[in-house]
Amino acid sequence: MLKVENLKKKFIKQTSKNSKEEFYANKGISFEASDGKIIGILGPNGAGKSTLLRMIAGILEPTEGSIEYDGMTHEKDEIVIKKSLAFLSGNTKIYNSLSAYELLRMCAEIYEVPTNEIEKRIENISKTLEMDKFLYNRIENLSTGQTQRVNIARCLVHDPKYYILDEATSGLDIISSQIILDFIKGEKSKGKTILYSTHYMEEAENICDECLMINEGVIIKRGTPDEIKEYTKTTNLRDAFFKLIEGGKNEK
Amino acid sequence: MKSKIGLMLKKELRETFRDKKSLSMMLIIPILIPLMVLGMSALFENQMKADENKYKTIGIAYEVDEVEKGILETLGIEAVYGEVEDLSEQYKNHEIDLYITKKDNAYTINGTNRTSTSYASALVENYIEAYKQYLQTDYLKDKDIDPDEVMNIVTLDRNITEEENFFSSYVTVYALLFIIMAITVSATYPATDTTAGEKERGTLETLLTFPIKSKDIIVGKFLSVSISAAITGFLGLLLMEGALYLSSNMFTIYEGVNLMLSPLNLVIVSLVILSFSLLISGLCIAIASKCKTFKEAQSALTPLNFISVFPGMIAFMMEVKSSRILSMIPFINVTTVFTDLTNGIVDWLNIALMFISTIVVIVIVLWLIIRQYKSEKVLFTN
Numbered sequence: 001m002l003k004v005e006n007l008k009k010k011f012i013k014q015t016s017k018n019s020k021e022e023f024y025a026n027k028g029i030s031f032e033a034s035d036g037k038i039i040g041i042l043g044p045n046g047a048g049k050s051t052l053l054r055m056i057a058g059i060l061e062p063t064e065g066s067i068e069y070d071g072m073t074h075e076k077d078e079i080v081i082k083k084s085l086a087f088l089s090g091n092t093k094i095y096n097s098l099s100a101y102e103l104l105r106m107c108a109e110i111y112e113v114p115t116n117e118i119e120k121r122i123e124n125i126s127k128t129l130e131m132d133k134f135l136y137n138r139i140e141n142l143s144t145g146q147t148q149r150v151n152i153a154r155c156l157v158h159d160p161k162y163y164i165l166d167e168a169t170s171g172l173d174i175i176s177s178q179i180i181l182d183f184i185k186g187e188k189s190k191g192k193t194i195l196y197s198t199h200y201m202e203e204a205e206n207i208c209d210e211c212l213m214i215n216e217g218v219i220i221k222r223g224t225p226d227e228i229k230e231y232t233k234t235t236n237l238r239d240a241f242f243k244l245i246e247g248g249k250n251e252k
Numbered sequence: 253m254k255s256k257i258g259l260m261l262k263k264e265l266r267e268t269f270r271d272k273k274s275l276s277m278m279l280i281i282p283i284l285i286p287l288m289v290l291g292m293s294a295l296f297e298n299q300m301k302a303d304e305n306k307y308k309t310i311g312i313a314y315e316v317d318e319v320e321k322g323i324l325e326t327l328g329i330e331a332v333y334g335e336v337e338d339l340s341e342q343y344k345n346h347e348i349d350l351y352i353t354k355k356d357n358a359y360t361i362n363g364t365n366r367t368s369t370s371y372a373s374a375l376v377e378n379y380i381e382a383y384k385q386y387l388q389t390d391y392l393k394d395k396d397i398d399p400d401e402v403m404n405i406v407t408l409d410r411n412i413t414e415e416e417n418f419f420s421s422y423v424t425v426y427a428l429l430f431i432i433m434a435i436t437v438s439a440t441y442p443a444t445d446t447t448a449g450e451k452e453r454g455t456l457e458t459l460l461t462f463p464i465k466s467k468d469i470i471v472g473k474f475l476s477v478s479i480s481a482a483i484t485g486f487l488g489l490l491l492m493e494g495a496l497y498l499s500s501n502m503f504t505i506y507e508g509v510n511l512m513l514s515p516l517n518l519v520i521v522s523l524v525i526l527s528f529s530l531l532i533s534g535l536c537i538a539i540a541s542k543c544k545t546f547k548e549a550q551s552a553l554t555p556l557n558f559i560s561v562f563p564g565m566i567a568f569m570m571e572v573k574s575s576r577i578l579s580m581i582p583f584i585n586v587t588t589v590f591t592d593l594t595n596g597i598v599d600w601l602n603i604a605l606m607f608i609s610t611i612v613v614i615v616i617v618l619w620l621i622i623r624q625y626k627s628e629k630v631l632f633t634n
Contacts, residue, residue: 058461087461091454095263095267
């Protein structure tokens with residue numbers, strides 16, 4: 001189980017040539033993610049979704065708060081936690097000069113997949129994601145969709161327990177997006193925990209078990225898609241989000 | 253299970269060797285070294301010949317006989333005859349290289365310590381010596397004495413091997429310094445690519461999600477850049493030795509001098525190349541990893557190309573002698589060791605001090621980079 005408590009992240013922003021300003025990208029976020037659940041992190045650009053996921057993935061250090069994976073923390077068990085994680089974002093880039101096979105093999109070795117299993121895993125993943133035709137091609141020669149498939153494959157190769165997916169379908173065509181959504185559903189059915197950030201509300205509505213609506217660094221609503229729609233008396237998450245923001249403004 | 257450092261090194265080397273720019277920096281720059289050695293040697297040789305042939309206009313303030321005229325002609329001296337005052341004026345105006353006066357049988361070479369005068373003076377000494385020999389031989393013959401019995405009682409042969417040859421040490425030290433510069437240039441590109449380049453391309457974020465300690469990431473990157481730099485260095489050394497071998501057979505200025513490095517010197521120079529590759533790779537990675545973009549890193553590293561060579565070059569030009577303190581100063585210590593070696597001096601303590609100081613700097617630099625990679629600042633510089 002993943003447990004996030006009172007997570008805050010402060011950045012220092014250069015406002016003009018000689019002045020700097022502190023601001024909080026996350027202002028005390030808490031939630032839990034049980035095994036086998038897809039948790040949607042929803043909000044507009046600049047809401048603090050990526051900062052939150054980067055802290056959970058151990059790329060950024062929280063200013064305050066704690067993150068626990070089955071009772072383990074990044075401070076004490078960094079390597080063990082990272083072995084059980086896969087982080088994929090719309091901005092995640094992979095090594096273009098390597099072939100898809102070389103990248104997968106390198107990742108498998110880094111994640112300490114037993115040597116006698118590596119070939120078999122690469123073969124299975126390659127079949128599942130239909131990568132056979134370009135497995136030995138250099139990534140620099142692949143299309144955007146093919147590259148994203150390689151990116152998913154490198155997340156699968158060590159069979160992680162947790163997936164952290166940040167705007168993973170951003171900028172992709174409908175076919176490539178569907179491949180990612182199918183992959184998420186498939187992993188969920190295997191009991192994996194998935195944190196899925198997106199600003200495509202329809203997408204989240206279809207696959208998430210629970211949603212965290214985030215705006216300006218705080219959770220403005222948490223619940224299943226149906227609970228949120230019922231609470232806001234709307235028919236879709238998109239309208240629900242706007243209603244929640246308006247409500248927040250009126251409260252202010 | 254393979255070590256994480258090994259995996260990082262393999263990945264970095266793959267990227268470096270598949271990158272055309274890194275590869276060309278690594279392999280093309282050393283090719284310039286033999287061109288430099290041969291070019292400098294040709295330049296020196298031409299200059300020497302020009303100097304020898306150039307300064308031969310001699311003023312003569314006395315009457316010469318036919319024998320003297322013959323000797324002057326044989327030696328290629330261009331004689332200008334005149335009064336002392338005229339010749340003195342011509343010398344001041346640089347029209348002649350020196351002038352000779354004569355009182356009874358005493359000849360005097362007149363001039364100042366100009367380079368042209370010293371070259372011309374050697375010619376005049378030959379002329380006077382030849383004329384003296386003629387007169388002595390003639391006198392002995394008049395007295396019915398065999399000149400050989402008197403004049404060749406004592407003979408002198410020169411059997412002196414030159415230990416220090418200005419041209420050879422000049423060319424060798426400059427070639428070695430050029431290797432140092434090539435190592436720096438060769439380290440710059442992969443160091444920039446593996447740090448700021450990786451940040452710019454967005455792969456650094458991916459790398460930081462992998463279960464690898466920052467220490468292993470840095471050591472892998474450091475070793476990969478060092479290997480690229482060392483390949484350039486050793487290739488440069490190999491080509492330099494080839495060029496020195498060719499030069500010693502092609503140019504007369506190196507006559508009697510063993511231009512190539514001895515096996516011991518070759519081993520020491522190889523160790524210097526290795527330690528300098530490690531030092532410069534560490535420095536390049538430290539500087540480049542603080543930059544956000546590839547371009548910014550390249551600008552930040554440009555001064556290092558000058559710093560790596562110029563202090564040493566200046567020390568060599570100023571004929572700074574090696575010392576314990578200089579042996580501990582990075583960049584300068586490389587030149588003082590090279591200069592010592594080309595002059596046949598192997599000072600083990602100075603060499604040891606150079607290696608120790610280099611290792612200390614490398615350890616400090618690596619520690620600083622590892623600290624930086626533990627912090628998120630490596631991703632978000634500002």
